[in-house]
Amino acid sequence: MSSSPSPRAVIAATLIGNFTEWFDFAVYGAVAVTLGHVFFPTTDPVISLLASLGVFGVAFIFRPLGGALLGSVGDRHGRRISLSVAVVGISGATTLIALLPSYATIGFWAPVLLILLRCVQGLSAGGEWTGASAFLAEYAPAGRRGARASLISASGGLAIVAGTGSVLLLESLLDPGQMQSWGWRLPFLLAAPLGLAGLYLRLRLDETPVYRELRRRHAVASRPLREAVRSGRHDLLIAFACASVTGVGFYYLATYFATAMSVGGPRTTALLVCSAALLVYVGLCPLAGWLSDRVGRRPIYVGGALALAVLAVPVLLLVGSGSPGLALLGMCLFAVPQAGLNVMSSIVLVELFPARTRSSGAALAYSLGVGPIAGTAPLVATALAAGTGSPVAPALYLVAIALPVGLVLAKGLPETADRPLNDTRAVFGPAAAANWISATGNS
Structure with a gap:
């Protein structure tokens, strides 16, 4: 683990988790109709779609709790640890969604497991965006914090385009039966290599200079959320x-x-x-x-x-x-x-x-x-x-x-803009x- 990582290493380690989060966001939205048929089969396709979108919204409900938990980890134990936990949670839950049996296979437990995994995604995503932003900003040179932080927003947009594009490509190559049977799973499986690469890159980095200074000064907050x-x-x-x-x-x-x-x-x-x-x-x-x-x-x-x-x-x-x-x-x-x-x-x-x-x-x-x-x-x-x-x-x-x-x-x-981050x-x-x-x- 290097104490002076290159800017490229910091940027790559930071952006890969953010990319995974928004890729999943786009893929779920693009295959929501298919997921409705797979996990919430009814005679009314509108009800199936609404149920699928309702599960999509569960992650947003759990974001504040995830933000509180992972944010506290970032202040108490380090930004790197918090980001590593977040990327494992996001990529792990997304990969497991790809492997879930359908309602036709295990019945009631299929939507229950989907909901639980969306909860994990929401908890993990709660600390990813701001955690990644803080990591980049605290490593950024003076006068370039805005430029570095802009990469977070840009990577999120690219991830949505990539996620949407992957689903459109699959829909053009597969018939509706294949898409509903197994095709929808393929984009979610991409989270596994992305998550492993993100974890590897993040664990190789040292803590940010700002957090290392907090430790040196014995100024790390014991109860940061309450403070x-x-x-x-x-x-x-x-x-x-x-x-x-x-x-x-x-x-x-x-x-x-x-x-x-x-x-x-x-x-x-x-x-x-x-x-x-x-x-x-x-x-x-x-x-x-x-x-x-x-x-x-x-x-x-x-x-x-x-x-x-x-x-x-x-x-x-x-x-x-x-x-x-x-x-x-x-x-x-x-x-x-x-x-x-x-x-x-x-x-x-x-x-x-x-x-x-x-x-x-x-x-x-x-x-x-x-x-x-x-x-x-x-x-x-x-x-x-x-x-x-x-x-x-x-x-x-x-x-x-x-x-x-x-x-x-x-x-x-x-x-x-001119406020010292320490x-x-x-x-x-x-x-x-x-x-x-x-x-x-x-x-």
């Missing part, structure tokens, strides 16, 4: 707001837009258009990280949130127009502020929290924001569209999240805390 909640509640609130608007926007881009296009056109076309927009998003992420290192995090985060509110209605009109070209234009417009939000989420949540409670605070706030709030966004958007008959109705939910969060961040979000103090002083309380209306 984060007690002394950093304002950090938690603002990080939760940041994660909520980021997550809602990303799940619109990654999942709901394809659903909206599928209503009036072929599913394959919708997934291809969404994948093309995600590739544009991937290309924009490094630019957003580079820009934040020069102009700061705050203008990009605030501007991105307000831009989502402004673009919500015109983008939904373009996506629902029935034209693949116009839909792609709308998604690409949406990808511009969304790339900024996702990259800022990767770095701001790390910089907000002091070194002693960074993993716990960031993971908990992020998991709460992208779990119960953002994780339900595609479902809420679909329900609004179905209930009103208007393709623009889902824009209301997006505006309801993005506009107030953007205004609150404009008043309460501090600039964190700082053990909370970012909010008394004056900043008072501003936050005034902005949110809390007391």
